[in-house]
Amino acid sequence: MLSASSPPQAYEVLSKRLRSIEDIPLKVSAVQPLDSAFRYTSVYPPEPHPLAEEKASDRRTLKTFAPSCIKPLEVMIQLEGSGNWPTDEVAIEKTKTAFLLKIGESLQNDWGMTCIASEDSVNVLVSGYAFRLKIWHERGLSLLSKESGNDLSNRTSLTDKQLFIQSQHSSMISGLQARHSIYGPVVRLAKRWIASHFFSACLVEEAVELLVASIFLKPLPFHAPLSRITGFLRFLRLLSEYDWTFSPLVIDINNDLGANEEKEIAVRMC
Structure with missing residues (x-):
């Protein structure tokens, strides 16, 4: 029998357990979900899978049809x-x-x-869901600007950069x-x-989320x-009326940019 937990509930269980781990040199200081399911913009919200249950009895007998693959929900970890x-x-x-191997x-x-461990992540099964744990470290981001001829070095730097961008995006969209x-339902319909x-292939889901965000942040001449x-x-x-050729669409979710800064961005992009 499947558990009645939802992704946020399963995530809370995982987050508490990660923070309580004592036998690693640096404790887990922050945990953040990055998957669109946690910001309510996933077209098909994940459902618990019988093979991802923690109890062994749930794995032995499948009484209903279940997909053969489980989509992992990405979670970012930050250490002390x-x-x-x-x-x-x-x-x-x-x-x-x-660190990931020790955490697992x-x-x-x-x-x-x-x-289940891989080279850059660990997949953890919790209450019917699979979570993919990745560690972000700020030093990797600071080293990104340094030139390097090593392809592996470039790849690792980009990994930290990508995690940082995903984290910022997820936080801003969750706030919106x-x-x-009604923002989430509109995004799901748009996706x-x-x-x-x-x-x-042309518009990744994060881009769609930002495009929809613009109609809530700048709804004029209408209301949101x-x-x-x-x-x-x-x-x-x-999509049909905006001047995409000559006018970059600046989406300032947190109202951090002034009018001059937006103009400067527009000039640089043109």
Whole structure:
């Protein structure tokens, strides 16, 4: 029998267990979900899978049809600060791998959780869901600006940069969703339309979320949408009428940019 937990509930269980791990050199200081399911913009919200249950009895007998693959929900981990981290980018990545292996081992030993490790992440099964744990370290981001001829070094730096961008994006979209409850349904409808017209290769889901955000942040001459249909129609109107060739669309979710800064961005992009 499947558990009745939702992704946020399963995430809370995982987050508490990660923070309580004691047998690693640096404790987990922050945990953040990055998957769109946690910001309510996933077209098909994940459902618990019988093979991802923590109880062994749930794995032995499948009474209903279940997909053969489980989509992992990405989660970013940040560790306590320390001056003992290596300065080399490749060494940083290897150190993060060692931490992930130890975290997975602790979860298995302390709570009997199933963990599957890879070179840059650990997949953990919790209450019917699979979570993919990745570690972000700020030093890897600071080293990104340094030139390097090593392809592996470039890849590891870009990994930290990508995690940082995902973290910022997820936080901003979650905040917008909290202010506009209809935002999530509009995004899901927009993503479904994009996919049905085979535009997914051109517009990744984060881009769709930002495009929809613009009609809530700058709704003039209208008010912010109050229904999913209204929001979806304005999304289509934005795609069809905006001057994409000469006017970059600046989306300032947190109102951090002034008028001069937006103009400067527009000049640089043109």
